[in-house]
Amino acid sequence: xxxxxxxxxxxxxxxxxxxxxxxxxxxxxxxxxxxxxxxxxxxxxxxxxxxxxxxxxxxxxxxxxxxxxxxxxxxxxxxxxxxxxxxxxxxxxxxxxxxxxxxxxxxxxxxxxxxxxxxxxxxxxxxxxxxxxxxxxxxxxxxxxxxxxxxxxxxxxxxxxxxxxxxxxxxxxxxxxxxxxxxxxxxxxxxxxxxxxxxxxxxxxxxxxxxxxxxxxxxxxxxxxxxxxxxxxxxxxxxxxxxxxxxxxxxxxxxxxxxxxxxxxxxxxxxxxxxxxxxxxxxxxxxxxxxxxxxxxxxxxxxxxxxxxx
Amino acid sequence: xxxxxxxxxxxxxxxxxxxxxxxxxxxxxxxxxxxxxxxxxxxxxxxxxxxxxxxxxxxxxxxxxxxxxxxxxxxxxxxxxxxxxxxxxxxxxxxxxxxxxxxxxxxxxxxxxxxxxxxxxxxxxxxxxxxxxxxxxxxxxxxxxxxxxxxxxxxxxxxxxxxxxxxxxxxxxxxxxxxxxxxxxxxxxxxxxxxxxxxxxxxxxxxxxxxxxxxxxxxxxxxxxxxxxxxxxxxxxxxxxxxxxxxxxxxxxxxxxxxxxxxxxxxxxxxxxxxxxxxxxxxxxxxxxxxxxxxxxxxxxxxxxxxxxx
Numbered sequence: 247x248x249x250x251x252x253x254x255x256x257x258x259x260x261x262x263x264x265x266x267x268x269x270x271x272x273x274x275x276x277x278x279x280x281x282x283x284x285x286x287x288x289x290x291x292x293x294x295x296x297x298x299x300x301x302x303x304x305x306x307x308x309x310x311x312x313x314x315x316x317x318x319x320x321x322x323x324x325x326x327x328x329x330x331x332x333x334x335x336x337x338x339x340x341x342x343x344x345x346x347x348x349x350x351x352x353x354x355x356x357x358x359x360x361x362x363x364x365x366x367x368x369x370x371x372x373x374x375x376x377x378x379x380x381x382x383x384x385x386x387x388x389x390x391x392x393x394x395x396x397x398x399x400x401x402x403x404x405x406x407x408x409x410x411x412x413x414x415x416x417x418x419x420x421x422x423x424x425x426x427x428x429x430x431x432x433x434x435x436x437x438x439x440x441x442x443x444x445x446x447x448x449x450x451x452x453x454x455x456x457x458x459x460x461x462x463x464x465x466x467x468x469x470x471x472x473x474x475x476x477x478x479x480x481x482x483x484x485x486x487x488x489x490x491x492x493x494x495x496x497x498x499x500x501x502x503x504x505x506x507x508x509x510x511x512x513x514x515x516x517x518x519x520x521x522x523x524x525x526x527x528x529x530x531x532x533x534x535x536x537x538x539x540x541x542x543x544x545x546x547x548x549x550x551x552x553x554x555x556x
Numbered sequence: 557x558x559x560x561x562x563x564x565x566x567x568x569x570x571x572x573x574x575x576x577x578x579x580x581x582x583x584x585x586x587x588x589x590x591x592x593x594x595x596x597x598x599x600x601x602x603x604x605x606x607x608x609x610x611x612x613x614x615x616x617x618x619x620x621x622x623x624x625x626x627x628x629x630x631x632x633x634x635x636x637x638x639x640x641x642x643x644x645x646x647x648x649x650x651x652x653x654x655x656x657x658x659x660x661x662x663x664x665x666x667x668x669x670x671x672x673x674x675x676x677x678x679x680x681x682x683x684x685x686x687x688x689x690x691x692x693x694x695x696x697x698x699x700x701x702x703x704x705x706x707x708x709x710x711x712x713x714x715x716x717x718x719x720x721x722x723x724x725x726x727x728x729x730x731x732x733x734x735x736x737x738x739x740x741x742x743x744x745x746x747x748x749x750x751x752x753x754x755x756x757x758x759x760x761x762x763x764x765x766x767x768x769x770x771x772x773x774x775x776x777x778x779x780x781x782x783x784x785x786x787x788x789x790x791x792x793x794x795x796x797x798x799x800x801x802x803x804x805x806x807x808x809x810x811x812x813x814x815x816x817x818x819x820x821x822x823x824x825x826x827x828x829x830x831x832x833x834x835x836x837x838x839x840x841x842x843x844x845x846x847x848x849x850x851x852x853x854x855x856x857x858x859x860x861x862x863x864x865x866x
Binding site for chain 2: 376432
């Protein structure tokens with residue numbers, strides 16, 4: 247079974263792009279033309295209506311971006327928002343993206359006591375056994391996980407990643423403004439997120455692929471470039487999943503330090519700045535809601551170019 | 557709109573029980589008689605089959621325990637395990653429990669950056685607006701949340717709790733063996749979980765009900781009785797949601813210190829030791845799989861009695 251980090255690197259090389267397109271469907275921002283065919287559902291069941299709309303939107307986004315990027319990251323909150331219909335759209339989005347040859351990171355940020363974590367891991371990146379039958383509830387290639395509960399809570403995810411050629415990304419330093427409130431607390435000589443980074447590096451040491459990277463990666467926000475420098479050193483073999491680029495304000499300069507000298511080691515997420523490029527600077531003068539696809543494509547090509555430094 | 561903590565206390569008084577029945581459906585342990593009517597689904601779709609079974613099991617469990625307890629806590633991992641079919645069973649379990657007059661705590665342990673946390677909060681304890689229509693994706697009365705991302709990540713949950721008369725329980729000190737790995741780290745003079753407990757107390761100060769308790773509670777494992785004493789003092793007005801009783805090994809003596817002198821302030825979760833009482837000590841000599849309902853009922857009555865100290 248191929249190592250997840252190796253598969254990730256192949257996807258990055260094939261598209262010559264470290265970009266991850268975040269599939270965060272904001273219902274309000276989805277173009278009217280996508281909503282129109284489903285509008286009769288609205289009176290029957292508004293959640294089913296919204297879920298149908300977001301699935302169709304995702305498929306069109308995937309079609310637009312797939313020639314330019316190798317990785318997508320649906321954020322499950324935006325699907326749970328529409329109840330089980332939304333979660334169905336989440337599952338189907340994953341399958342559609344995989345059909346198109348993309349790597350899918352399920353941004354689920356799960357974390358629980360070991361017996362429960364085992365079930366989460368099976369659900370999101372593994373398999374469930376029902377009697378003699380094996381089933382795949384959600385078929386993501388990797389999942390984000392929250393480390394607050396400790397090593398034993400992550401072990402089932404690590405084991406499942408090993409068993410199924412999947413990956414995890416441990417929340418180390420998140421991109422939100424107050425992430426430092428607990429994550430930056432000084433514990434003796436080190437900040438909490440540095441301690442968690444050390445552990446992440448240690449957990450990852452058993453899952454190194456042929457390319458020298460581990461299937462146990464880390465989430466490190468682009469919004470904290472100084473911390474990035476330190477964390478890159480603490481976790482030299484971890485793939486960093488970097489949110490905060492674009493709509494959250496970080497620039498190509500800010501994310502320079504998340505890459506290793508080999509040009510690998512990081513994937514950069516952007517969601518709103520690509521999906522809804524038609525509605526925001528610098529594209530909104532050039533495009534409108536009806537040409538949202540062109541805006542999204544130009545935005546992803548521009549982001550690729552920026553990250554390649556040209 | 558009635559304050560969540562007040563509603564919780566009413567439920568506790570009505571049943572004279574601080575017990576929370578954890579609805580964690582382990583497919584393997586569900587009695588055969590529950591599975592039988594659905595078995596034709598297995599070949600068609602094993603996830604749909606399992607989801608149908610767990611929903612039916614939950615309904616029967618709820619019928620058995622509702623005369624004796626006022627609160628249930630479905631752990632969403634055990635539903636995500638069966639894909640969107642399972643998540644549908646989660647939503648329907650919540651509705652069924654509420655029909656029976658129970659308070660429902662969604663054990664979802666969500667935590668994310670503020671814009672995403674807002675969506676999670678709306679999904680689990682609030683409402684989503686889809687155009688002009690308001691919809692309720694999951695109708696839980698409260699949700700568990702993970703604090704690792706900081707205050708700004710919890711603010712949307714706190715605001716939603718305020719707006720809709722709901723509650724949250726912040727993970728402070730979890731019941732798993734290695735919870736201390738990060739949660740007990742010394743940050744200056746204090747342990748990390750103590751710092752988070754202080755914050756939880758502060759966040760909760762704006763949501764105190766008529767009974768003097770806050771709708772912002774905390775998860776504190778019964779498996780760490782010494783920490784419990786300290787945490788009870790740091791968060792005098794927080795309702796403590798206490799896992800670890802029964803199958804995880806904690807006893808009535810261990811949870812004595814989670815209650816305040818007024819006899820209030822804590823709810824004690826048990827799941828496996830009630831749902832599958834037929835299969836474990838001390839009941840398995842007396843009951844079999846076919847009399848699992850009687851075992852569950854006797855187990856919940858016995859737990860009530862133990863917690864009342866008699």
